[in-house]
Structure formats: C-alpha cells, structure tokens
Amino acid sequence: xxxxQGIQTPRLxxxxxxxxxxxxxxxxxxxxxxxxNGGKNSWTGFSLRWYEILFTRKEMLWQAFFNSIxxxxxxxxxxxxxxxxxxxxxxxYRFRTKHYIQVSNFxxxxxxxxxVGLSLAIFLTSLKINLGLGNVILAHVAFIIPFVxxxxxxxxxxxxxxxxxxxxxxxxxxxxxxTKVIIPIAKxxxxxxxxxxxxxxxxxxxxTLFVGGVGSTTLPVAINNTIRKDPDSNVVYALSVILxxxxxxxxxxxxxxxxxxxxx
Numbered sequence: 001x002x003x004x005q006g007i008q009t010p011r012l013x014x015x016x017x018x019x020x021x022x023x024x025x026x027x028x029x030x031x032x033x034x035x036x037n038g039g040k041n042s043w044t045g046f047s048l049r050w051y052e053i054l055f056t057r058k059e060m061l062w063q064a065f066f067n068s069i070x071x072x073x074x075x076x077x078x079x080x081x082x083x084x085x086x087x088x089x090x091x092x093y094r095f096r097t098k099h100y101i102q103v104s105n106f107x108x109x110x111x112x113x114x115x116v117g118l119s120l121a122i123f124l125t126s127l128k129i130n131l132g133l134g135n136v137i138l139a140h141v142a143f144i145i146p147f148v149x150x151x152x153x154x155x156x157x158x159x160x161x162x163x164x165x166x167x168x169x170x171x172x173x174x175x176x177x178x179t180k181v182i183i184p185i186a187k188x189x190x191x192x193x194x195x196x197x198x199x200x201x202x203x204x205x206x207x208t209l210f211v212g213g214v215g216s217t218t219l220p221v222a223i224n225n226t227i228r229k230d231p232d233s234n235v236v237y238a239l240s241v242i243l244x245x246x247x248x249x250x251x252x253x254x255x256x257x258x259x260x261x262x263x264x
Contacts, residue, residue: 028244035237050238058235064222065239067133071218072201075140080194082141083148088182090149091156108146116143117210124211133216136208140201147200148193155189156182 038047054061090102108116120139129135163185167177183190205220212221227233 031237032241032244034234035241037234037237040234050232050235053232054235054238054242057232058239060217061219061222061226061235061239064217064219067136067217068202068219071133071136071140072198075137075144075201076194076197078137079141079144079148079197080190083145083193083197084152084183084186084190086145087149087152087156087186088178091153091159105146105149108143109150113143113204113206117207120207121210130213132213135211135213136216136218139207139211140204143204143207144197144200147196148190151189151193151196152186155186159185 034043035050036046036048038044038049086105090098117139120142124130124135124138129138159182163181164177167181172180203220204218205224208216208218208221212218217225223236223239226236
C-alpha cells in the first residue's frame with residue numbers, strides 16, 4: 001500500500017502541475033497567435049498588420065509606455081528609499097506612535113485600490129496640486145511604500161543585533177553602522193522591494209485612473225482606452241507580445257546578474 005501511494009502521489013503532482021501550467025500559458029499562446037492574425041476577431045491568416053500599425057500609427061501608446069517607465073522607476077526609487085528608512089526606524093527605535101504606524105502600514109496593504117485611488121485623488125485635489133505626471137508619481141509612491149517597508153522589516157527581523165553591538169565596540173558611528181552594516185545585510189530585501197514597487201507601478205490602473213490627468217496617461221490606462229474606443233484595438237495584442245518578450249529577456253538577464261548584485 002505504501003509503495004502504491006509513493007507511486008501515485010508524484011503522478012498526481014505532475015498532473016496538477018501540467019494542468020496549472022497549461023492554464024497559465026495557454027492564454028499567452030493564444031494572445032501571441034492572434035497578434036499575427038490578419039483579421040480582428042476570427043483567424044484569417046498570418047499577417048504583421050498589427051505590428052505595422054503599432055510602430056507607424058500608435059504614438060499615443062508609445063508615449064504612454066514611456067510615461068509608465070518614468071513613473072515606475074521614479075516612484076520605485078523614492079518609495080524604496082523612504083520605505084527602507086521607515087523599516088529601519090520602526091525596527092530599532094522606540095517611540096509612542098510606533099504601534100499606530102505599523103498598523104496603518106498593514107491597513108494600507110489590504111485596502112482596495114479603488115479606496116486608495118479615491119482618497120489620494122481627494123487629497124491632491126484639496127491641496128490644489130496639479131502636477132500632471134507628478135500626481136501619478138506621488139500616488140504610486142504612497143501606494144508602494146507599505147510594500148517596501150514590510151519586505152525590509154521582514155529581513156530586519158532576522159537581523160542579529162549583536163553585529164551592531166560589535167560595530168559600536170569597534171568605534172563605528174551611527175552613519176557607518178547604517179551604510180556599512182544594516183544596508184548591506186538588508187540589500188536583498190531592498191532590491192526585492194524596488195523590483196516589487198516597479199512592478200506594482202507598471203501594472204497599476206485604478207489609482208492612475210483617479211489621479212491622472214492630461215499628459216499623464218500610463219500604459220494600462222492607454223490600453224483600456226484603446227480597447228474601448230479604437231477600431232484598431234487588436235494592436236494591443238502586438239504590444240503585449242513585445243512586453244512579454246521584454247519581460248522574459250529581463251528575467252533571464254536578472255537571473256544571471258542577481259547573485260553578483262546581492263553579494264556586492
């Protein structure tokens with residue numbers, strides 16, 4: 001009986017894995033296939049029509065793409081710096097409002113994006129702030145900071161405080177301890193927080209829809225507008241394939257250099 005269980009369990013796991021992989025990959029394969037479809041709905045034959053339209057007549061999509069890159073990287077950098085310093089302060093220092101700040105950080109993680117987007121829109125409007133793309137960056141920074149803080153805090157919770165005591169005994173000052181001890185040890189979580197922040201910013205739609213204005217359209221919003229209003233909406237398939245290829249290339253490149261980046 002034990003032998004039978006030992007044989008059946010791996011087979012069941014393999015079947016579940018294959019079915020899950022098919023469920024995840026099949027939509028991407030269909031998307032790639034339809035990006036080379038000459039027609040709009042049913043398959044009419046192989047064509048590069050949508051790629052030609054994308055590169056020759058869709059400046060708005062490319063502008064939105066570069067807006068998304070600018071917003072995500074800028075917001076990721078700012079949120080990573082603020083979130084890292086917040087995590088360090090919450091972990092090492094004792095102050096009266098520490099518990100409330102920690103609770104508010106967790107609440108921000110679980111709040112629906114529509115609530116976050118609406119509250120940020122009301123807040124920016126009440127302050128009469130109209131920075132165009134700057135509004136989106138500020139909103140994304142506020143959205144990302146709790147994620148970065150939580151990731152860095154999780155790393156610091158595993159931190160051996162005796163290392164800091166040893167550094168103090170050797171005469172290290174606070175700034176030296178921060179830059180030479182704490183940050184290098186927390187570097188993997190800091191990098192992870194930055195990557196997570198950039199990813200969240202790139203794919204965000206709801207918050208951007210609330211706070212964005214003229215000239216601040218990001219790629220998710222532009223794709224939504226294209227699908228709803230543009231007769232050449234299938235051009236989104238071609239753009240998606242380019243994004244998939246770029247993501248795969250980025251992942252393989254990151255895997256190659258991640259160990260080196262973390263160690264240094």
